[in-house]
Structure formats: C-alpha cells, structure tokens
Amino acid sequence: MAAFGHTFPFYAGPKPTFPMDTTLAIIITIFLTALLTFIIILPGIRGKTRLFWLFRVVTSLFIGAVILAVNFSSEWSVGQVSTNTSYKAFSSQWISADVGLHVGLGGVNITLTGTPVQQLNETINYNEEFTWRLGENYAEAYARALEKGLPDPVLYLAEKFTLTSPCGLHGQYRLAGHYTSALLWVAFLCWLLANVMLSMPVLVYGCHMLLATGIFQLSGLIFFSMATPLTPPCPLRMGTAMLHFHRGPAFWITLSTGLLCVLLGLAMVVAHRMKPHRLKAFFNQSVGENPGLEWNPEEGGLLSPRYRSTAESPEPQDIPLSEASSQACCKEQPRMSDPDP
Template sequence: MAAFGHTFPFYTGPKPTFPMDTTLAVILAVFLTALVTVVIILPGIRGKTRLFWLLRVVTSLFVGAVILAVNFSSEWSVGRVSANTTYKAFSPERIRADVGLQIGLGGVNITLTGTPVQQLNETIDYNEEFLWHLGKDYAEEYARALRRGLPDPVLYLAEKFGPSSPCGLHSQYRLAGHYASAVLWVAFLCWLLANVMLSMPVLLYGSHMLLATGIFQLLALFFFAATSLTPPCPLRLGAAELHTRHGPAFWVTLATGLLCVLLGLLMAVAHRRQPHRLKAFFSQSSEDPTLKWRAEEGELLTPRYRPMAESPEPQDIPLSRASSEACCREERPGEPKCAL
C-alpha cells in the first residue's frame, strides 16, 4: 500500500462510524411510549383531575428520563476547537479540522471532522470512544487505537486521558464519574419510591423521597464538579488550545435536581398548611363515612372509630304481641307461657 502513496502507519480497513448510543435510544423510546400511552388514555379522565393527572405523569416521566439519560451521557464536559494540525504520524502533511471532546461519567468521546471533509484524498470524519467504567480497560483500548492507526489528534487527546499520562486526568475523571454515577442510581431509586408513595395515601413521605431525589442529583454534580478544582491540563492541537466547559448533561441535571427539591419542599409545606388541596391534586380524598382517619400522614393506615359518647342513643322499638310471644318462646322454651 505504500507504493500507492499511503503514509505508514495507515488506517487499515474502512473507517468505522461511531454507532448511535443504543442505551439512550432505549431510554428515550421507553419514556416516549409511556407518554404516548398517557395521552391516549387522557380523554377518559373527567374534570380537573385530567389536568392534575397529566401534570403529575409528565413531570415524573421527565425526571426519570433525565436521571437515566445523563447517567449514560457523554456530554458532562465538552470542548471544541478548529485547528490546523498533523493528520498522521511520520508525515508532515497537515489538515484543517474541527476537533471535539466530550467527557462523560464512563469515558471520553473524541471527534475529528475535516473542514472540508475531503482532504488528502481521504474522508476525514472520525468519532471514537474510550471507556474507563467498570469492566473496561482504558489502556487496552488506547493500545488498540494505536494498532488501528487512528489520526494524530485523536490519539493525542486519548493519551492525555490515559492512566500513564502526567496530567492525571484519568484518575480524576474516573473517580468522579464512578461516584457521580453511583449517586445518580440512588436518585433513580428515590424517584421510583416517590412514585410509589405518591400513588398511595402517604403524600408526606412521597414528598420526602422527591426531595431526596433532587438532593442526590445535586450531590452527583458536586462529585463531578470536583474535577475542575485542580489546574487544567493544556490540550494543544497545533497553534490552537482546546478548552472544556460543563456540557448539557451537567446543566440538565442541575435544573432537574433543583426542580425536585422545589417540588418536594412545596409538597411538604402544602401537606402542613393545605392538606385537603394537596390530596385533591393527587386525586385522593380523606372523607370516609364509616371511619375517621387520623390527620397524621404516618398513621393513615390506623382507623379511629367513633367513641361511645358520640354514638346515638339506642331506640326502643315497640314490638307487636305476636312478635313478643315468639321472642319469649325462643328465650325460655321450657315454660308454657311467657308473661307479657
């Protein structure tokens, strides 16, 4: 192949196109299916309950989808720069390209797109992922990229996040990603418990779990933001320098966490000040003609019966002569006749 003008090392085989993230696609499909189902059955609900029910379901689905999606997203920290840089090792030829970097909780994603795409008789359009989450060996993935002969900008950025790099980005982002991901899974569990409790007559505990959902999301942001406390490692591509900033996943998590905290606090305050309106919003009624339930949320499953003092006085209902004789025979069958 060198005889045909290719510079060693060359990228063997067809350039792979980075596949669509199937995990995010599945999450989106599941929650959209649930939303479509809600819209279909919505006409069967009457009155204001329809609007309340729609708001509850849409908000809950949004929070759950965000928690799962950002956990698998690669856009917690992003950066992009246009650079005039080398393309292949041992070659003086340079290309003009846009270099992108996306850092997630489980790895980094590096893109290289030529401007224009066709340069040096090749299509310059790369999208490569290097993972460090559990079950993945970052060093092995980087060695595999070297054997494949990826372009210089991709290998340069991947090397900066390697475990042997003096920048220390690997251990920094890897630990932050592990802790943030674990906390997000706890937030997702709290979201599930909040949905269960809000569908039962324990609204106060449901508000507490919703508040915990938001707190754990904000805690995940704290773990990931700790990576910005250390001095940044310079990422130079030719004369340009690549700078990173917080990406969409970070800001969406922040907004959703604050929303959960706000809703949890509002529900707790409404439960103390306006419990009847809160129960009406969740289509729950505390009125029962037989039992009187206690006002405390935690004692809703313990009925309080009406005391004897509040019970109506028994009424003496006069019986007919035939009914009285029949009653006496049942009580004293041995006597021939009852005294009336």
C-alpha cells in the same frame, strides 16, 4: 503500504461514525412511548382532573428520563476547537479540522471532523469512544486504537486520559464518574418510590421521596464538581490552538432537574401541612374515602385508626322485634324457682 503511497500508520477499513448513542436513543424512545400512551387515554378523563393528571405525568416522565439519560451521556465536560493539526504520525501533512472532547461518567468520546470533510483524498470524520466503566479496561481500548492507527489528534487526547499519563485526568474523572453514577441510580430509585407512594394514600412519603430524588441529584453534581477540575492540570495543545473544556449540557440539565425536584417536594410538604385536602384533590384522591381512618399530620401523614369516644358514638337504636320472636325469647329464659320456706 509504501507501494501504494500511504504513510505509516495506516488506518485500514471504513471510519466508524456514530450519529447518536444507541442507549440514549432507547431511553428517549421508551419514555416518549409512555408519554404518547398517556396522551391517548387523556380524553377519557373529565374536568380539571385531566389537567392535574397531565401535569403529573409529564413532570414525572421528564424527571425519570433525565436521570437515566444523563447517566449514560457523554456531555458532562465538553470542549471543541477548530485548528490546523497533523493527521498521521511520521507525516508532515496537516489538515484543518474541528476537534471535540466529550467526557461522560463512563468514559470519554473524541471527535475529529475535517473542514472540509474530504482532505488528503480521505474522509476525515471520526467519532471514537474510550470507556472506563466497571468491567472495561481503558488501557486495552487505547492499545486497540494504537493498533488501528487512529489519527494523531484522537490518540493525543486519548493518551491524556490513560492511567500512566502525568496529566492525571484518568483518576479524577473515573472516580467522579463512578460515584456520581451511583448517586444518580439512587435518585432513580427514589423517583420510582415517589411515583408508587403518590398513587397511594400516603402522599407525605411520596413528597419526601421526591425531595430525596432532588437531593441525590444535587449531591452527585457537588461530588462531580469537586472531583473534576474545570482547568486541566496539563495543557491540551491541538496543533496551533489550545483546547479548553467546560461543564456540558448533561451537568446543567441535571442541576435544573434536581432543583425542580427539591422545589416540588418542598411545595408538596408545605401543602400537606397547611391544606392536605387540596393536595389529595390534586392527586385525585377522595377526601371522603375510608371514614374510619383519619389523616394524622402529627404522625407524618400515616393513616392511623382513630377510635370514637362514647360521647361521639351514635346512640344505639332499639330494633322492634316481632311478636313471634318475643314469645320465643321468653320461652328460652329459665324460670326462677321459688325459695324454700
């Protein structure tokens, strides 16, 4: 390397760049495909039901897509700074670059982009991910980064999230990521149950599941906020500047979606108590279906049989029999024998 004028360590090979997370791209594609399919069949629905149906589908798909997307997003805590910093170890050469830090539930993503991109006869454009999900070892990923010889700013930030770092960020964000992700998965299951129950004549339970979806999302946000500090316990110095990070878009969109689920769930529960017929009409359920079963609000909306009393039951109608049927009935009746004198 010295013969070619390179300074140790030398990052061999092309720099990996990832413009978008493939997992997020798959999730967005699936939900957009489902939405497009529903829009195609929308003209076949007549009247006001079309608007009600469109509102339900768009709202439900939005909530489900958000819950899945934020679970795999790396935008829970973000920070970015423009600075002049060293580029390689054991080198006095400095570069002007934008350094980005993106912390998610499953790991940390570090970006380094030169301003301009071409400096020191190299293309400075890095996007490196270090994960701590279950089954993955953060220390091994950091060791591989050292072997590859990543730039100093990337290794410096990645070292702050190692288990042996005195900064203590690894334990905080790893614990918060595991528990917040678990709560979001529970919220996703509640969302699935809500969709199933709202398509059946048990609307009140669907309302409760939608309410539970929002509660689990908000619970995950509360735990993440309590477990992770807004101000890191150690300074993150990037050359001539200081890197500060804050709550990212994934945090705020989860907050808004959780509040939306809670408000919709409460509104539907109140509507079920006060005007259940209009709620059934909104979900395209005929009020006149199943006349033998009546909606019992006292039992939580469960369809329970209500037997009619004798006074409420209709009077039996006498069905006239034909002459042949009457003679046959008379012949079948046994004659009573006269009593012995």
